[in-house]
Amino acid sequence: MDRVDELTPGDALAATHAERLDADDRLRPDFVDRVLEAVARGEAEAARDLVRPLHPADRADLVELTPEEDRPALAAALGDLIDADVIAEMNDYVREDIVDTLEPEQVADIARELDTDDAVAMIEDMDVSDQAAVLAALDPEDRAAIEDALSYPEESAGRLMQRDLVAVPEHVTVGDVIDRLRHDGDLATDFWEIYVVDARHHPVGYVQLSWLLRTPRDIAISDAMMRRQTLIPVDMDQEEVALRFQKYALISAAVVDGDGRLVGMITVDDIVHIIQEEASEDVLRLSGAGEGDINESPTESYRARIRWLVANLGTALVASTIISFFGGAIEHMVALAVLMPIVAGVGGNAGTQTLAVTVRAIATNQLTQSNTRRAITRELSIALLNGATIALIAGIGVTIWSGDWHLGAVIAAAMLTNILIAGLAGVIIPLTLDHFDQDPAVASSIFVTMITDSMGFLAFLGLAVLSGLVSL
Incomplete structure (x- = not known):
């Protein structure tokens, strides 16, 4: 499914003009307002004249910047300016809104112009009935190509790959290949x-275009090709695919099925989106904010966030229960109530630092079973140095503040203890979740916060009682 890019002279002139525009000037609020005002006045051609010079990615941004209730009118006014290239650049939620306003035949027309992976991304979130209507058109x-892609798991290489590639048999010459390309x-x-x-259609090597053009025509392609290659299994998770591209500095990679046959390829432009998507996903999951997209509906955001806030409320009760055991000690010395949030807060920050490093290391395969012990030792040594300094x-x-060196010694010991516990929790909890095939980015922060708060209060108040500074 090839994308056909044909520019008329007018389009070429508009594209040249667009290149002269600074990216920040194209979508300034006053520009967006002028477009929407033209649409509101029914002046569709005026709106089209404003939008026509924009790059497809900027047109997609324009639609995203438009209030949700105004998008259908904007799309109707712009017509064919919202083409396949623009749809491919859109945010998932906005694209879904736009596609919902189109007839199945219109969606099918757009899908024909897209690469298979972009067409799948547009169709996969549609209702089953609408999806069937588009496929029928x-x-x-x-x-067949789209149905085959939809048969693979979400976020797998099979969903990500393009079916359009160039494959040649190993018995041809370089000249034969060049003639075919022409x-x-x-x-x-x-x-x-x-x-x-x-x-058997098994990939045995590859040739870069730069090598092909510099090789004599009579050389066998099997002699010009690179035999060592990175093959991507069709069911590999997209995050692992991105790691392979990053590790081996790939431009593209062949995708093979369970029998080792070549079924598609993945290119680096798709991987850039995956890396951004996976990194954002991990950060948002650490905070329990769901997908965190500003175009996500408030209801979906509520459902994603509330369960973690409820879980956090439960863990906060654990810390409160520990404080209640030392109610008498706090009554005897008000300074304890003033200082104990400091112990818990600093410990929480230390735990978050370790947690962020560990989750990233797991996600990028830097932390595996072979170096787990070394990673734990490293984080404990850092926690010891940080704890000693802060203590x-x-x-x-x-x-100096209280005039009581006993109180100073107690908070120093509590700080050191809690930061050490935070460092250990920040690495052990995500490793444990990963061991049980649970995403460490999802729930780690709640457990780490519970431990650092609870242990911070317990260490500070417990040491105050054990040292004789106060009594229960």
């Missing part, structure tokens, strides 16, 4: 590598 070849009008539009396959500063500061 497609040509048999395009429909004369075959059905080739993929964008590619950087040519895959060489055997009689010294806090101890001296509280002694």
Whole structure:
């Protein structure tokens, strides 16, 4: 399913003009307001004149910046300016809103112009009935490609890959390949590598276009190709695919099915989106904020966030229960009530630092079973250094403030203890969740916060009682 890019002279002039515009000037609030005002006045052609010079990605941004209730009118006014390239650049939620306003035949027309992976991204979130109607409107070849992609798990290489690629048999010459590239009008539009396959359609190597153009025509392609290659299983998770691209500095990679046959390719432009998506997802999951997209409906955001706030309320009750055991001690010395949030707060920050490093290391495969012990030792040594430094500063500061060196010693010991516990919890909890095949980014922060708060209060108040500073 190739994307066809044909520019009329007017389009070319508009594109040249767009290149002269600074990206920050294109979508300034006054520009967006002028477009929407033209649409509101029914001046569709005026709105089109304003939007036509924009790059497809900027047109997608314009739709995203438009209030949700005004998007259907904007899309109707712009018409074919909201084309396949624009749809492919849109935020998932906004694209879904726009697609919902289109007839199945219109969606099918857009899908024909998209690469398979972009067409799948547009169709996969549609209602089953609408999805079936769109697929029915497609040509048999395009429909088969999309249905095949939809049969793979979400966020897998099978969903991500493009079916349009260039593959040649290993017995041809470089000249044969060049002639095919020049004369075959059905080739993929964008590619950087040519895959060489055997009689069973198993990839045996690849040739970069730069190598091909510098190699004599009579050389066998099997002699010009690179045999060592990185093959992506069709069911591999997209995050693991991105890690392979990053590790081996890939431009594209062949995707193979369970029998080792070449079924598609993944290109680096898709991987850039995946890396951004996965990184954002991990950060948002750490905070329990759901997908965190500003275009997500308030109801969906509420459902994603409330369960973690309820869970956090439950863990906060654990810390409150510990404080209640030392109610008598706090009554005897008000300074304890003033200082104990400091112990818990600093410990919580220390735990969050360790947690962020550990979750990232797990996500990027830097932390595995082979180096777990070394990672734990490393984080404990850092926690010890941080704890000793903070303990010294806090101890001296509280002694000067209160005039009681016993209180200064207690808070110093509590600080050191809690930061050590925070460092240990920040690495052990995500490792444990990962061991049980649970996403460590989802629930780790709640458990780490509970431990640092509870242990901070227990260490500070418990040491105050044990040292004789106060009694229960």
